[in-house]
Amino acid sequence: MDTIPEPFSLRNPSGNRLARRGGFRVPFGLKDGRVWAPNEVPKGKACGCICPGCHAPLAAKAQESRRKRPHFAHLTDTGCQTGRETGIHERAKQLIADHQRLLIPAWTGDLIDMPNPPHARDEDGRLHWGRQVDHPTRNMELRDIEIERSFGTYQPDVVAWDAVGELLIEIRVTHAVGDIKAARVQAQGRRMVEIDLSQLHRDTPHDLAAFEHAVLDDAANRSWISCPEAVAEWQASKLELDEQVTARNREIAQLRDQMVKAAQARQERDVQETKDKESRKAYVRRQKREKHAEDLEHLIELTSPERIDRVLREYRISAEDRVGELLNTVPAAVRSACLRAHEDAWIFGVDPVLWQLLAHDHFVAKRSAGDRFNQRDVAAWVRRSFQHEKALYRLFVTQYANRAEAQRAGFPKRRLAYWVFTDEENARIPNFYTPVNDFVDRLESARVIRQLPAPRGECEVLPPPATGWLPGAHVDPGYGPGDH
Structure with a gap:
């Protein structure tokens, strides 16, 4: 059976069992208080050396061998385990002393x-x-x-x-x-x-x-x-370094403190600038509101639901006869379009059905097919022809003129608002274009006009149907906006 070689160690340098029994090589022998190499003493037992570890007699060997290193060996197996290490230790001290x-x-x-x-x-x-x-x-x-x-x-x-x-x-x-x-x-x-x-x-x-x-x-x-x-x-160098780092940390602390103070100063300036800006804005707002103070004072009263209901009843009563006449002269589709109206159609100071019938007569019925008009022309004609609510119109014009500012302030693009007015005031001011645009849309649905893609608001009168208009229907004297 093969044997597995034992690992090398200083205690067992040869890696075999004989070494553990005292058969390992001892590099140095002890004699007369000094340690000697094998070549420094007579060969064999005549060397007169003992083991530095166990003090047992040694023999100097292989002094002239070409295959082995010169060494000492115990004459008898003492089981010594320290001869090699002790010899190395003693020889090293002796070399330093020598x-x-x-x-x-x-x-x-x-x-x-x-x-x-x-x-x-x-x-x-x-x-x-x-x-x-x-x-x-x-x-x-x-x-x-x-x-x-x-x-x-x-x-x-x-x-x-x-x-x-x-x-x-x-x-x-x-x-x-x-x-x-x-x-x-x-x-x-x-x-x-x-x-x-x-x-x-x-x-x-x-x-x-x-x-x-x-x-x-x-x-x-x-x-x-x-x-x-x-x-x-090293400690002196470390102390110098610590002093340098401490000095640098003081600089860093000062810089951070300066940055904090600078940030606080900027924040204070920003706060003050905001206050100043708000103060200037409030001052400008007060100045601008002064121009509209009288109209704004009456805005809530003029646009209250109770007043709107009252004036609509009055307009209807005063226009009843004229509206009845006009309704009998228009086709059923036009009649249906005129009997309905936008919720703000009352702002022109007249019954909404009446101004819509008259606007149809002026821009459509009295014109030839292919004639054109613009919605802005209709709005201007309605305002000139009737006693529109002038205070509300002035407020609306102000809103319209400042619509770019409203958009920059974040208001929706199609919403008219003026930053000088409150949100409630902006919401109460009626749009003088919307009722006319709504009316034109209904005329297009009645197929008496068509809206052109350009220029904006441009409309064209359409020819009557080839079969002619259907006979006009009887109009109930009790008509009214929304009664159809």
Whole structure:
């Protein structure tokens, strides 16, 4: 049966069961208080080295092999699981102490808590950037190096001094610097760098040059745990930025306040202008109404239903004989057209049936077929021929003359109204054209005239039917508008 290979890890770099039983390769051996590479000691048992983890005897192997990396192996299976990690850790500290130098990483800040450069948004949402902290990678000479010096609550792997000051160095093989330890170092204002060897390729510790580079010179595997001078510079930059943003926010607040005040001023001006406009309008309205004061004073009385009923009865009685004569002279269709009238037909100061019969006689009966007349001519003739309601006519003319203003004010196109008059007054003023237009429409229905498409209001007298008109019907003396 095939076996499934176990995954690689620093605890089990070879990925096999022998490693768990102590058969994995140990890159460094401990002798006389130092850690040695296999090529730095005699081969085999003569190396005199013990395991850095379990302190069991080791043998140096493969020093001259072309197929295997030189390494140490336990003479007996101790089940050791820490020899590799401890050896890497001790060798890294020893390299720093021996070479007395180290590549110090660049300080790049923290993406969440300390973005470099710092940034902030103002009240308008605009993004502002502060001054970037320039703390680049540097090669530093070290002195006064101490291994695992205690600081009471924590103990860094290496303590040294460089050109800036005290420097704490942590070597990460399995576990990173914890939050509590980092917080204590930061609270004390100390500098601390962590070198991360946890991601080394499994063969790197067996290559002395590669391992030395990883410990001393690899910029990619180290970072700051605490860098007080960079943090102080960042905080100064952030303070400058905050002051700039605060100043900008004050400007924004002032601009907004100015805009609010300007808007309030405009609103107040608009209100005042509206009041002034309304005042001027009211003044002009009063001036214009003065010209029609007398007519308006009598408008309600002149157009009351009671008065209209009364004058219609009077007109009918006075015109009864003349209407009877005329009705006997017109065809039945014309008689039917004249016996009906528009509700405002009384405004011409005469019985509506009478003025319609006389208008037919003047514009149709006494003319030849093909003769033309205009509805405006009919209206003017009716007004001249009878005692029309002059006060109402003056008000109507005023409405008609100002119909363009009424349309601009939103009144329907066909409605006559004058803004100087009230809605009730405009509604009470009768239209002096509508009764005539209504009468002409009925004559066209009687087929004695036809209305032409142009010019507006133009009419043409039609010839009588080829068979002649039917005999006139007897007229009941009790006729009246609407009695037919």
